[in-house]
Amino acid sequence: MSNLVLFQLRKSTVALSAISKLNKTHIEIQFNFKYLVGQLSQRLQSTSSQVVVRENTKREQKRVVPPNYRHIYPEFLPDPNMEFRNSVREKLERTDMINRRSRIEIPEFYVGSILAVTSSDEHAVGKTTKFVGICIKREFCGLRANFTLRNVVDNLGVEIKYEMYDPRLQRVQVLRLEKRLDSELLYLRDADPEFSTFPFDMDAEFLNEGAPVPVNPLKVNLRPPPWYARWERLQPKGAIIPELRGRRKEKSEKWLEKFSEPWEKYDLMKQYRKTIPEEEQDSIYSDIYSELHQMEIASKKLKRKKAFVKPKKTG
Amino acid sequence: MFRMQKTVTALFKHERLEVTRNTADEARGYAERLISEAIRYGDKHNATMELADFWLLEKQLVHKLFKVLVPRFENYNISYTRCLPLTPTYPCTKTDQFPKSLLELRGNPYPPVMPKDPHNGSLLHNILLEEARKEMRQTQYLETAKSIGKEDKSAWVVNEKAEDSGSSSEDERKKD
Numbered sequence: 385m386s387n388l389v390l391f392q393l394r395k396s397t398v399a400l401s402a403i404s405k406l407n408k409t410h411i412e413i414q415f416n417f418k419y420l421v422g423q424l425s426q427r428l429q430s431t432s433s434q435v436v437v438r439e440n441t442k443r444e445q446k447r448v449v450p451p452n453y454r455h456i457y458p459e460f461l462p463d464p465n466m467e468f469r470n471s472v473r474e475k476l477e478r479t480d481m482i483n484r485r486s487r488i489e490i491p492e493f494y495v496g497s498i499l500a501v502t503s504s505d506e507h508a509v510g511k512t513t514k515f516v517g518i519c520i521k522r523e524f525c526g527l528r529a530n531f532t533l534r535n536v537v538d539n540l541g542v543e544i545k546y547e548m549y550d551p552r553l554q555r556v557q558v559l560r561l562e563k564r565l566d567s568e569l570l571y572l573r574d575a576d577p578e579f580s581t582f583p584f585d586m587d588a589e590f591l592n593e594g595a596p597v598p599v600n601p602l603k604v605n606l607r608p609p610p611w612y613a614r615w616e617r618l619q620p621k622g623a624i625i626p627e628l629r630g631r632r633k634e635k636s637e638k639w640l641e642k643f644s645e646p647w648e649k650y651d652l653m654k655q656y657r658k659t660i661p662e663e664e665q666d667s668i669y670s671d672i673y674s675e676l677h678q679m680e681i682a683s684k685k686l687k688r689k690k691a692f693v694k695p696k697k698t699g
Numbered sequence: 700m701f702r703m704q705k706t707v708t709a710l711f712k713h714e715r716l717e718v719t720r721n722t723a724d725e726a727r728g729y730a731e732r733l734i735s736e737a738i739r740y741g742d743k744h745n746a747t748m749e750l751a752d753f754w755l756l757e758k759q760l761v762h763k764l765f766k767v768l769v770p771r772f773e774n775y776n777i778s779y780t781r782c783l784p785l786t787p788t789y790p791c792t793k794t795d796q797f798p799k800s801l802l803e804l805r806g807n808p809y810p811p812v813m814p815k816d817p818h819n820g821s822l823l824h825n826i827l828l829e830e831a832r833k834e835m836r837q838t839q840y841l842e843t844a845k846s847i848g849k850e851d852k853s854a855w856v857v858n859e860k861a862e863d864s865g866s867s868s869e870d871e872r873k874k875d
Contacts (some may be wrong), residue, residue, distance in 0.1 A: 647700050647753065650749075650750055650753040650754065651700070652728070652729055652732035652733060652736070652750075653725070653728045653729055653732065656728065656732060
């Protein structure tokens with residue numbers, strides 16, 4: 385014990401004796417000095433510090449879930465808006481989603497990938513319809529997750545919104561897996577039709593296992609305005625905005641001056657409020673990791689079986 | 700956004716600020732996110748350097764962030780900042796209508812604002828007070844022990860009188 389503390393303790397005996405004199409009693413307090421010192425030192429050692437310092441310097445925690453799961457299965461993450469969060473509903477939805485995925489293979493795809501969707505249709509000849517198109521949008525999460533496919537059929541632009549966990553979907557096949565420079569390709573509506581046409585009998589393009597998803601740096605030519613929306617305001621990276629003239633130009637410049645946020649990429653809290661924090665992501669995916677991993681293994685085996693063509697005897 | 704930049708810069712510079720409550724609440728988020736990004740990506744990451752360059756208006760604080768604050772907060776499992784409400788300072792002017800709060804980084808060199816648990820039994824003044832209380836109780840016990848033998852017999856008489864009065868009142872009621 386430090387000298388200062390011992391001095392203070394000795395002072396305390398004096399103080400106590402003073403108190404006893406004031407009360408006019410002759411009782412001496414059994415002040416066990418050594419016991420008190422022992423108690424004090426014990427208590428001081430046991431007080432826990434606020435900040436817990438980990439043994440490892442960096443967070444070297446073993447990650448069960450691969451880090452790219454939030455890109456492959458983004459609909460498993462709930463809406464970050466607190467008004468829409470419900471832990472019970474989320475858990476139930478996750479189990480339902482996994483059950484559906486065990487029946488049909490819903491592949492990894494991104495906005496800009498070309499998909500072929502076969503769905504059951506009561507009015508069709510063979511009770512099924514197939515639609516091929518480029519994915520221009522992905523919305524919502526959980527069982528309500530959907531994606532929109534766009535194609536130009538007989539000089540008419542067609543967009544169909546499919547729900548990912550719709551039981552009427554029979555097959556979802558990715559013909560070309562790639563990403564684009566933007567998260568939404570709605571400007572294809574005002575682009576040249578050649579950028580939105582894809583043949584229905586398109587063959588699936590092969591991508592090496594484990595290779596990163598390629599980013600297509602294509603810049604789409606937009607037709608001259610008027611448009612479906614003021615694309616110049618969004619400043620899309622994957623589209624070439626033609627030269628605006630006259631009043632349209634003035635208005636767009638005014639709007640950009642007033643409303644454009646060049647600091648948006650530095651706005652940390654805006655990003656934070658739009659995403660689920662990492663720890664929560666880990667807990668969500670670790671719940672369902674084993675099932676998803678098993679499904680992945682099974683689908684890989686199937687693909688290898690299909691790719692392998694048994695050699696036929698000739699002659 | 701410029702207001703947030705100023706607040707975050709000032710927080711990193713002085714490590715303790717008195718600002719309006721809402722400003723403190725929002726700036727806290729930005730400061731902690733900035734520190735988290737610096738811890739995760741470190742010194743050489745271009746995007747993080749740009750971020751620090753945007754947020755910290757004084758460029759020496761970028762060095763402070765990576766050289767001082769990152770090693771300080773690397774192993775924390777709690778928040779890096781502390782936000783405490785402040786009471787208004789009298790005389791109340793117009794600006795005092797907006798309640799202020801104290802925003803500080805943990806581990807700052809100033810003396811702590813909130814005292815560590817004053818009721819902690821290990822503290823010396825509490826040990827002394829406890830002993831003094833024990834002594835008081837002992838004296839009280841002794842006094843009561845002394846007074847047990849010397850009971851006032853007149854007290855019993857008072858009780859009997861009370862019983863009589865009670866019974867008489869009952870009789871009165873029966874009559875009614």
